[in-house]
Amino acid sequence: MIRSGSTPIPDTPLGKHRMSREYRMPSSRLARLAKMGRLAGGLASGVVSEGARQLAKGNRPRLDQLLLTPANARRLGDRLSEMRGAAMKLGQLISMDSGNVLPPELSEALARLRDKAHYMPLGQVAQVLENAWGKDWDRDFARFIFTPLAAASIGQVHDAQLRDGPRVAIKVQYPGVRQSIDSDVDNMATLLRLTHALPPEFDLTPLLAEAKRQLHDEADYLLEAGHIARYAEHLGDDPRYELPLTLPERTTAEVLCMHFLDGQPIETLAALPRTQRTQLATDLLELALREVFVWGVVQTDPNFANYRFNPANGRLQLLDFGATRVYTPPFRDALRTLLLSAIDGSEDDLARAAAQVGYFTEDDPLRYRQAFVKVLGIAAEPARRDVPFVFAGSDLPRRMRDALIQLRFHDRFSRIPPADILYLHRKISGMYLLMARLEVALPLRKIARETVSA
Structure with a gap:
């Protein structure tokens, strides 16, 4: 029998409980x-x-x-x-x-x-599932573990086994999240x-609108299921990657049911031989570039937990597509021009491409535009070299931080980039941190040119 609240669940075929941090989410x-x-x-x-x-x-x-x-x-x-x-x-x-x-x-x-690590107690989880699947939903499961594998800002993920089907990962949305998005942000x-x-010069308004829009998208699990399907179409039969394909008959706006991917944390790649580790890191970077510059379908949350490794078949597993953004062909063209200008162009080329993407306009002071082009030039340094770039131990993050501090505090420019660029920064910085964690050296100029031209 399933009981509500934080009462431990007996170790039965339906579920088992591990003591951890439960917290009843405020739903109204x-x-x-x-x-x-x-x-x-x-x-x-x-x-x-x-x-x-x-x-x-x-x-x-x-x-x-x-x-x-x-x-x-x-x-x-x-x-x-x-x-x-x-x-x-x-x-x-x-x-x-x-x-x-x-x-x-x-x-x-x-x-x-x-x-x-706060997560919903058993009673709240069971109520969400009952609303989605009906009162006797548990009859279809041989096992359902109520302590979640992961808990994020919108929902939490549970491990389960269908009685006559596969092992699945079930993302359950926190009750009341969708209805309270706008008021919570305000x-x-x-x-x-x-x-x-x-800081007084920091304009929060663009972030407020973007946070609301992004959250309404992330709180629609049917939309996330569509992102996974679209991403799978782009990957095709590429043997290097695995996706958690959804079970449409068990997916609603508040419950997302996917095939379970039982891989290892991506950080475990650091223990592999250097040649294998370098190839897998290259595969991850090529994938990120294809998302942005070729497909225009970008999983923008580079949290390490969203990448795993399957040692049984050598494949990289890709998780969590709630924060996926779709970039239009004109914007992808502008980004491609920006990347190629950063790799091979002059400062004037880079300035024109940056303006086209939306980093600044002709109305901005010349001093600001010149300073920001220098920031972009620092960011592009690893891809302007023909030799492999060593991520771990590089002083590039420090120099980028110092340049931005100079721009924002001393030159008093603290403009927030457009949302699409903001999420691109998130993707790039996440990839950089992952490559540094894996301690790899990659020929970025070669990888970027080949991927973008493809």
């Missing part, structure tokens, strides 16, 4: 608003406590210094991890592009959102403004 708008209100109250309490401590020391701190103390930053991160959904996603979006302009306490709190933005967490 009122409950989520109350959670945000308690967060605001907690931050205010932190202000009073910190203010008293500072005054006792003879200091006269500013309000913004009191609002974003390390303790308040931890409160913010903890409450967002409990709410999941839109508030958590907005925090991730801000940290994705803005780590260099945020206070370090807030950057650390937002970065930790990716690793929080409430979170208000909180960030009140705490003065962002």
Whole structure:
């Protein structure tokens, strides 16, 4: 018998429970608003406590210094991890592009959102599945493990075995997430403004609209199933990759049922012989380039957990297509021109291509345009060489960070790129970190030219 709440599940054929961190997700708008209100109250309490401590020391701190103390930053991160959904996603979006302009306490709190382990208790999971499949849904399963394999901002993934079918991975959406997206984003933005967490010149408006649009897409699991199908068409019979193909008859807007891929974490590639590791890393990089420049179907979440390795057949396994973006042919052409200009062109070529993509316009100051072209030139350095680029230990990330800090803090330019570019940055930086983790050296100029011309 399935019981609700956090009561342990007996070790039966239907399910088994491992003690971990359960948290009942607030499902109604009122409950989520109350959670945000308690967060605001907690931050205010932190202000009073910190203010008293500072005054006792003879200091006269500013309000913004009191609002974003390390303790308040931890409160913010903890409450967002409990709410999941839109508030958590907005925090991730801000940290994705803005780590260099945020206070370090807030950057650390937002970065930790990716690793929080709160998940729904059995009762909530069972209710979502009953709404999707009917009251007796469990009769179709020989096994269903209620403790999730993974928990993210929109839903969590469970391991299960159909009674007369394959082993499956089932993504279950947190109740109330879809209905609260717009209000959660607006409430979170208000909180960030009140705490003065962002520099005054940092325009949050474009991120708000993008967070809402992206979240509405990610909360539609039928749309994600379509992304997987489209991606499978592009891959064709390429033997290097595996996808978690969906079971359409068991997929709804809130429940996504896929074939289970039982691979190893992608980081395990680091233990393989260098030749094999280099080939697999090349396959990953070529795939990312094909997504952006050839197909225009881009899985934009480069979290390491979204890539796995199957040692039985040597294939790379690709997971989680909720954050997939589709790039139009004209935009792909502009990106292709930008890449080729970065590899082989002059600074003038690069400036024209960057303007076409949308990094800046003719109305922007010349000094800003020239400075940003230099930033793009630094980013392109590894692909301008004919020798393999060694990712691990390179000073490129530090020099990129210093150039952006110069641009944003000293030159006072903190424009947020258009959303499509923002997610492209996310893809590229994720690939860079993965290549550095795998300790490979790759001929980037050769790989980029061959992939883009294909």
